[in-house]
Amino acid sequence: MMNPMNHTRTNVATRTGVVVVTLLLLIHVRAATAQHTVEVKFGAQNVENFFDVFDDPYNRDESAEPKPVPAINALGKQMRAVDADFFGVEELESLGLLARFRDWQFKDRGYDYIWANQMRAQRGINVGCLSRVPMGAVHIWRYAKLTVPGDDRTWSFARDMAAVDIMPADDLKITVFMVHLKSKRNGTNDIQSNKWRLAEALGLRRLAKEILDHDPDALVVAMGDFNDTPDSPPIQALTSTADGGPVFVDPHAGIPADQRISYLKEPYRSNIDYILLSPALAKHVVEGTAVIGHGELEGSDHAPVTVTVKLPTKQADARATWPWKGYVPATGVFLKRASKEPEPEPAKN
Numbered sequence: 001m002m003n004p005m006n007h008t009r010t011n012v013a014t015r016t017g018v019v020v021v022t023l024l025l026l027i028h029v030r031a032a033t034a035q036h037t038v039e040v041k042f043g044a045q046n047v048e049n050f051f052d053v054f055d056d057p058y059n060r061d062e063s064a065e066p067k068p069v070p071a072i073n074a075l076g077k078q079m080r081a082v083d084a085d086f087f088g089v090e091e092l093e094s095l096g097l098l099a100r101f102r103d104w105q106f107k108d109r110g111y112d113y114i115w116a117n118q119m120r121a122q123r124g125i126n127v128g129c130l131s132r133v134p135m136g137a138v139h140i141w142r143y144a145k146l147t148v149p150g151d152d153r154t155w156s157f158a159r160d161m162a163a164v165d166i167m168p169a170d171d172l173k174i175t176v177f178m179v180h181l182k183s184k185r186n187g188t189n190d191i192q193s194n195k196w197r198l199a200e201a202l203g204l205r206r207l208a209k210e211i212l213d214h215d216p217d218a219l220v221v222a223m224g225d226f227n228d229t230p231d232s233p234p235i236q237a238l239t240s241t242a243d244g245g246p247v248f249v250d251p252h253a254g255i256p257a258d259q260r261i262s263y264l265k266e267p268y269r270s271n272i273d274y275i276l277l278s279p280a281l282a283k284h285v286v287e288g289t290a291v292i293g294h295g296e297l298e299g300s301d302h303a304p305v306t307v308t309v310k311l312p313t314k315q316a317d318a319r320a321t322w323p324w325k326g327y328v329p330a331t332g333v334f335l336k337r338a339s340k341e342p343e344p345e346p347a348k349n
Contacts, residue, residue, distance in 0.1 A: 042309075048071075051097075062246060086176065090224050142160045179274075
């Protein structure tokens with residue numbers, strides 16, 4: 001006759017074994033999901049009045065001089081040294097000029113994905129990007145109504161707020177906002193456009209928060225020229241720990257103030273360019289990669305801002321899948337011109 005105690009012990013041992021095996025399987029599955037990583041280096045660069053020699057009849061750019069070739073070469077050299085996987089750029093005239101710049105300065109460097117917004121800014125300066133990382137959807141907020149608490153006025157983004165989704169791996173998506181907030185030129189009853197810029201920052205916060213409310217682990221970047229300093233209300237609206245915690249984390253916050261200079265012209269030398277990261281993305285910053293360059297005022301009046309993240313992924317060798325066979329060089333665009341004129345070149349001085 002079977003001893004009931006032995007039967008009980010056998011059942012307990014069996015159940016214990018099942019639990020142990022299950023836990024080991026879970027550990028194995030979790031390890032498998034994190035056994036690979038992919039790094040992405042972000043770079044933000046204001047390219048300072050990057051106009052070509054062709055007049056755009058739909059923008060008030062007649063007073064803007066074409067960017068001289070030495071300045072273009074200096075800018076290209078600086079950006080090649082940064083070697084970011086994703087560059088967000090500001091003060092760019094057009095997608096055509098960005099394509100030309102890409103093929104002129106970054107040949108065979110893998111920037112197969114480029115985009116630039118044709119926004120309604122009167123001066124004809126746009127945001128855009130050069131990316132090795134595959135790009136997906138593009139989002140534009142052109143007619144958003146922006147407000148500031150305690151003020152009855154409404155504003156819109158001075159330069160369209162734009163974002164692109166990039167996919168560094170099959171199981172990863174990063175939404176990148178390309179930012180160029182209002183300058184400090186005085187507005188109507190708005191000294192240094194402080195209210196307008198704050199309204200823009202609050203608008204950006206709302207857009208990012210919509211993403212994070214839906215998924216607190218979402219990977220979001222806001223990069224570019226914010227035209228204000230770290231202690232200003234617009235930047236605090238994005239990074240402050242008040243009001244439920246920060247929407248963004250500033251990975252460059254630990255850099256000493258005297259070294260944290262991104263706008264290089266006297267007497268306004270200051271930090272106004274940023275790469276801000278959502279809390280989940282900020283956890284993956286590679287130590288020592290949050291850098292603000294020390295430009296020499298040749299190619300731009302703004303220094304480059306960079307940071308690298310290292311993300312877990314299920315996909316092995318994700319970077320190998322980045323190149324896109326649909327790449328079209330800018331010369332292909334120019335060859336389609338209905339003209340027998342020689343291919344245009346940038347300014348020659």
